[in-house]
Amino acid sequence: MIGTVVYEILQFAGILAFAISGALVGVRRRLDLLGVIVVGTFTGVGGGVIRDLVLGVHPPVSFVYWPNLAVAVGGSLAVFFMHPGITRIRYFEVVFDAFGLGLFSANGAAVAFASGESPLTAILVGTITAIGGGVIRDVLVNTVPGVLTRELYAVSALTGAGLSVLLMACGGHVILGSLVGGAVAIALRLVSVSRGWHLPKPRIAREEEHRD
């Protein structure tokens, strides 16, 4: 069935995008080959593992289904060896991270909704799937996760997950939800980066700012 094939491709695309973003961070941190593979793989499959733990899928799919791992390891290897040709590292990190974020948010929400969870639960599961991989990557390399600091990061994931569930609640197919929700989330995230869109920051009395 073509639906299943498209669905698989979207899953792999999300894993690949996050694995590449993780491996790029690993390369920038000068990890060795294995370190790059570990951070890339954890980033690629980490969100899905969190999703499965939340939904009670034991063992998580990526512990059972080898193609997920193969895609994540393959993406990490590709980054490691092709790296010297990639010059604008930070830019690529952001783009691949955005693709992973968008694909996982819409897809995770669609999967949860299709398996009978309520819209609220489905949206939250999609969001946690999308930001989980990035949080694992950033915590591993010891930086504050992008979800706390980057432009409209969590908003993009919520939007993708919400749109995906909305389309399915209106009778749309899981593929439609994944594709449209994912595309909007990716677009929203990339536009917010290129425009430097930020939400307001807290006002802090001047004397406090340097207390910490």
Next chain:
Amino acid sequence: MIGTVVYEILQFAGILAFAISGALVGVRRRLDLLGVIVVGTFTGVGGGVIRDLVLGVHPPVSFVYWPNLAVAVGGSLAVFFMHPGITRIRYFEVVFDAFGLGLFSANGAAVAFASGESPLTAILVGTITAIGGGVIRDVLVNTVPGVLTRELYAVSALTGAGLSVLLMACGGHVILGSLVGGAVAIALRLVSVSRGWHLPKPRIAREEEHRD
């Protein structure tokens, strides 16, 4: 039934206290509106999600029951917008964190014990529920979790959880355990902060101290 209402209120109070402590940390780190909401919400509901994963509740309650999220997001928003009026930030962080710690330790243990777990398991579940939110908050903003460094932090959680289970094992109601255990844990933690109580530190031969 009045018991259920009191129980709900204690749950919400714990979520609110931790969410506020997380949002205060987010404000101090100058995160934007969403970053503050994300760190506040993760801190508020994080301990309970860990508890549910440990006990095998799928999906965790906070993924299903929207009032939990509403309380966490509401507390984070309140901190963000009311913040300029709060001058002694670190002090508030400690107080709200102590309330979250005490309420969750006693409540988490009481819930686990009431659902048939052994006293040991119930105490451990309560303790992990109480310290889980704080660990998530501190790891997200990239500092060493307070449970490793703060005055009697883990001791307060263990005491609250243990007292709660003890009262219930003696026939007390789950509300009694939650209230008394929680109050003692909060008091112990706050007194230990104000008195600067610390457990002994390891003696280290002088030549080693600066080796790292």
Next chain:
Amino acid sequence: MIGTVVYEILQFAGILAFAISGALVGVRRRLDLLGVIVVGTFTGVGGGVIRDLVLGVHPPVSFVYWPNLAVAVGGSLAVFFMHPGITRIRYFEVVFDAFGLGLFSANGAAVAFASGESPLTAILVGTITAIGGGVIRDVLVNTVPGVLTRELYAVSALTGAGLSVLLMACGGHVILGSLVGGAVAIALRLVSVSRGWHLPKPRIAREEEHRD
């Protein structure tokens, strides 16, 4: 039965080794008594808790079976009080960490395989059990986990888990798999440290190296 006794001893040895490695890090970071116990205990039982969450064992064994906790707390206490006599701290950390890594990788894989998981799943579960405790320890004390940076760390865990499953698939007993796999993993890790074996690092164009 002698098999069960040997199996228990291997389990405890792994928990003890990781607890000591965690407590040594806590002592070096000058945590107080409780901080040392917390980081030692989380490191000792953390990998097994992750394994149980992945396999769907609720609550995880270490929340139910007090000897696991007793071994972890006992090891942490021993490090705290006997510490001044231990002079070459970093060396001991590495050795105990290697023993934990080897014992858990082979043992975790053997347990998973014996309980009916596929070879792939068993190897992945063993590997995540082995590196999980160390990742928890390193994230708690706010450093980049050794699995990303240390010599053949993940390779040693994979080798131990793979060898253990291979022996069992050929008809070997779970004890045989645990012992041989564990011994090879420990040896591989320690030799890689003493020889300074590293996998290749990525080549980075000079102008990029200092961009971050």
